[in-house]
Amino acid sequence: MVADAALPRLIDQTRDSIRAWLASLGEEAYRAEQIHRGILRLTPISQMSDLPRGLRVSLAEAFTEGYPVPARWIEGEGEGADRFLFTLPDGEAIESVRIGPLEDYTACLSTQVGCGLRCAFCASGKFGLTRNLSVGEIVGQVLALRAQTATATGLEGWPSRLVYMGMGEPFQNYSAVLESIKRLTDPTGPGLGARRITLSTAGMVPEIYRFAEEGLQVGLAVSLHAPNSELRRSLMPIEEIYPLKTLLRACQTYIEKSGRRLTFEYILLKGVNDSPAEAKGLVDLFRNWSLVHINLIRYNPIGLTRLEAPKESDARAFVKRLVDGGLDATLRKSPGRNIDAACGQLRGLEYEKAGVRIQPAAMAP
């Protein structure tokens, strides 16, 4: 069976769309469940052994699998973060990260190929935006990580937590991202807990308002990186479109509407945003806020900019100023946890520069 790129992709299909296709062939509806189960396991059509041969042939004639192919698996040296590079059917590449122990890991997902927001500290942004990922390409990253983890552990392999903090701005691919959450939290599918999912945005104001109306239990993290508009503009071009004041108003509305805690991400950059003046600026900004957490991280140099990380002791002193000022603030310490703290801290395709070990991908069928 030869894959045809012009065909719709199986990974993008829902149970309903499969059911409709089966109905058009006069096939029984219960087969949709079997096919859906095969998709969740990334089973090649030719190996969907619970389907009759004729139906497998029809499936292969109607769809191409479109499963993300893990081209490489990069084990983080003592970082507790393993990176997966996927090649997509059109030749583009994305990466996902598995953070933490295999039995209780966080999956960090990409939502776009590249990113158009061009934050100064980010590897993904350096290459600009190529395209949005489809729902299947987002969900497929989780399925592939699950398969590899299941092979390694003999367990089911699903992640304990999901963070949309990889390559891309999730809110620029809003519909696909929300649909991917729907599929991943489907109790008759992967059944992941919505409360264990966090979306990270660089500050897309209209989508923050829209997200506040969704009534989801999913967490929201907003990249801040500066306590004032002028400094933020020098780090994040999106500040030109959605200035800090407008962004903070949207964040307050989100907290009021959702009743959920919001996380602000702050990457500490040596000599740029890590002085006592910036710490005071943050305290002044959030003094009267509730349900807000400031998540700080020392910059993880990507080799493409001159930006540097502050010393650990300086970072700790900065955070202490925030805590002493009454803010709820944490400094992420483990390098492997960097991904938890902010998008833009993925290394993009700069694997070799990162000094990590490259292994061939080992996937479950």
Ligand code: SF4
């Ligand atoms: S930090 Fe996030 S929003 Fe900014 S360019 Fe990178 S991926 Fe895009």
